[in-house]
Amino acid sequence: MTLTQLRAFLMAAALGSFTAAALELGTTQPTISELVRKLEAVCGLQLFVRGGRRLVLTSAGQELLPWARRAVEGADGAEQSLSALRGLSGGVASMGVLRNASYYFLSDLAVRFHAERPGVRTRLVGQNSVEVADAVRSGELEAGLVVLPVNDDGLAVTPLLRDEVLWASSDPERVRQPITVEAIREAPLILYDAHYGWQDPTRRQLAERAQLAGIRLEPMIEVENVESALRLVARGVGETLISRAVSVSDIFPQGVSTVPFADPLYDTIAVVVREDAALSPATAELVRLATEMVMKSAQSP
Numbered sequence: 001m002t003l004t005q006l007r008a009f010l011m012a013a014a015l016g017s018f019t020a021a022a023l024e025l026g027t028t029q030p031t032i033s034e035l036v037r038k039l040e041a042v043c044g045l046q047l048f049v050r051g052g053r054r055l056v057l058t059s060a061g062q063e064l065l066p067w068a069r070r071a072v073e074g075a076d077g078a079e080q081s082l083s084a085l086r087g088l089s090g091g092v093a094s095m096g097v098l099r100n101a102s103y104y105f106l107s108d109l110a111v112r113f114h115a116e117r118p119g120v121r122t123r124l125v126g127q128n129s130v131e132v133a134d135a136v137r138s139g140e141l142e143a144g145l146v147v148l149p150v151n152d153d154g155l156a157v158t159p160l161l162r163d164e165v166l167w168a169s170s171d172p173e174r175v176r177q178p179i180t181v182e183a184i185r186e187a188p189l190i191l192y193d194a195h196y197g198w199q200d201p202t203r204r205q206l207a208e209r210a211q212l213a214g215i216r217l218e219p220m221i222e223v224e225n226v227e228s229a230l231r232l233v234a235r236g237v238g239e240t241l242i243s244r245a246v247s248v249s250d251i252f253p254q255g256v257s258t259v260p261f262a263d264p265l266y267d268t269i270a271v272v273v274r275e276d277a278a279l280s281p282a283t284a285e286l287v288r289l290a291t292e293m294v295m296k297s298a299q300s301p
Helices: 003-015 018-025 029-043 059-086 106-116 129-138 201-212 226-234 281-299
Strands: 092-098 121-127 143-148 155-169 240-243 257-274
Touching: 003 018, 003 029, 003 059, 018 029, 092 106, 092 129, 092 281, 106 121, 106 281, 121 129, 129 143, 129 155, 129 257, 143 155, 143 201, 143 281, 155 226, 155 281, 201 240, 201 257, 226 240, 240 257, 257 281
Parallel strands: 092 121, 092 143
Antiparallel strands: 143 257, 155 240, 155 257
């Protein structure tokens, strides 16, 4: 059975005649009659009692009626949903964002996207870049903003900008000159993103440099977010590394200073999507807007 046959059946049942159904559907009475006949042939049962002034459903027709209605309504609903996506007036845009997204002016992303596309539901998931990449790879999220390096198996990666990583300390003597990996061992090390440890992209870069220098770094304190790490640094408990975007933000505490690495270290922010996967129009627009905002942040003083 086809949707066209079911539509003809439903309209004939609702109006009680093939002629009325034909007028409603913009076709001819013989066409409607033939569609119903073919449907009856598929079912192997008669759906209408013919011959009176009005068509009457048989028991088989009554049994088919709710199922036909669900099938047609489901198809119509699917078409409406897809049409809304094509016109960006509905659907869901899903995207993972790096944990520190707010420092790149992405805290306003949801507000701006909703203002431009009020009919689209928005799902922004803030996670460590490792988790964002895994969620995109598995299909849980359509796209993500990450800090490199991440495991890029099955992913298409588009780098957007580099943000310098700085060393933060409340000891003025420790920030008089660029820091080296060897010098990091001389003060208690505080690191954030404790859940992911050395899988975190920025930590991975630091660990690789330490390995090349023949040393091993062990954090004295690990916390989950950069704000907590900076509060500990401000109290003189230890030192940490942060992106330049964090260093110029409102949360950066007084009494803490920064210095670059002697061999400059950078966080590279990138968009990741699944290889050979087409983004929904809603998510594609969200990615475009997020990219625009990240690039704009790079131009800010």
